Amino acid sequence: MSIIEITGVKKHFTKDIHALKHVDLSVEQGEMIALIGPSGSGKSTLMRHISGLTLADKHSDSSIKVLGNTIQQKGKLDSNIRTSRAQIGNVFQQFNLVSRLSVLTNVMIGGLSRIPTYRSLLGWFTAEEKHMALEALERVGLKNVALQRASELSGGQQQRVAIARALMQKAKVILADEPIASLDPESSRIVMQLLKDINEKDGITVVVTLHQVDYAQKYCQRAVALQNGEVFFDQKIQHLDEEQLAALYGVQQGPSP
Numbered sequence: 001m002s003i004i005e006i007t008g009v010k011k012h013f014t015k016d017i018h019a020l021k022h023v024d025l026s027v028e029q030g031e032m033i034a035l036i037g038p039s040g041s042g043k044s045t046l047m048r049h050i051s052g053l054t055l056a057d058k059h060s061d062s063s064i065k066v067l068g069n070t071i072q073q074k075g076k077l078d079s080n081i082r083t084s085r086a087q088i089g090n091v092f093q094q095f096n097l098v099s100r101l102s103v104l105t106n107v108m109i110g111g112l113s114r115i116p117t118y119r120s121l122l123g124w125f126t127a128e129e130k131h132m133a134l135e136a137l138e139r140v141g142l143k144n145v146a147l148q149r150a151s152e153l154s155g156g157q158q159q160r161v162a163i164a165r166a167l168m169q170k171a172k173v174i175l176a177d178e179p180i181a182s183l184d185p186e187s188s189r190i191v192m193q194l195l196k197d198i199n200e201k202d203g204i205t206v207v208v209t210l211h212q213v214d215y216a217q218k219y220c221q222r223a224v225a226l227q228n229g230e231v232f233f234d235q236k237i238q239h240l241d242e243e244q245l246a247a248l249y250g251v252q253q254g255p256s257p
């Protein structure tokens with residue numbers, strides 16, 4: 001079953017900035033996909049379309065569905081967007097935690113609606129919510145730092161908290177936009193392995209953007225490459241073609257010696 005179904009998405013930010021030319025893409029349930037391609041190719045823009053944070057061009061014949069629910073169609077957000085968004089966990093390059101709050105509170109907030117409620121602003125959570133958040137933190141190996149402030153954690157740890165927040169949310173899909181771009185190699189490996197574990201053991205579908213291909217090759221099953229706002233190739237990881245990869249990143253191949 002397709003868990004993400006994208007058809008005919010076009011996006012102009014201005015008359016001259018045509019970020020997505022025409023994108024069709026479907027992601028099957030349980031896949032872990034890397035969205036790769038050079039900087040400016042449209043990866044983040046496409047991810048934001050899936051979350052309903054950016055709207056496709058008006059009057060385009062576009063549609064995006066997640067788990068069968070429409071997110072947006074013809075450049076208009078669906079009226080049930082809050083229900084659909086609740087199924088999608090977002091992980092960002094800059095972690096997006098509330099730095100002055102504890103790790104535990106950051107995770108508990110993940111289980112609430114995106115609109116801050118009176119209850120969450122006051123920091124009132126139920127024992128059940130606390131239990132679930134501790135479980136999510138245990139899953140990412142950070143139960144021992146639950147009561148520290150988020151700002152005290154390393155970048156790699158903060159990214160694991162962001163993943164715990166998506167688990168707390170019971171997301172069916174995780175969209176991770178450059179989750180390792182700010183991390184050192186060791187933390188990058190830990191974060192990618194964690195995403196892979198969650199994909200394999202919890203059956204959560206993962207779409208991760210990576211601007212380099214080596215982590216995609218190690219952790220993902222399929223690579224979808226964007227170039228200039230279009231899908232340049234869409235291949236199983238084991239069939240990645242070196243020439244196409246070189247062409248994707250604009251590497252000039254010199255004459256053979």
Ligand code: ADP
Nearest residue numbers: 013017019037038039040041042043044045046
């Ligand atoms: P990537 O994530 O692959 O680096 P982006 O999706 O961020 O690429 O950007 C695709 C293109 O859209 C780029 O030319 C970028 O400058 C442009 N772009 C992205 N967001 C905006 C925005 N909010 N306003 C104007 N142009 C944007």
Ligand code: MG
Nearest residue numbers: 043044045178
């Ligand atoms: Mg980007």
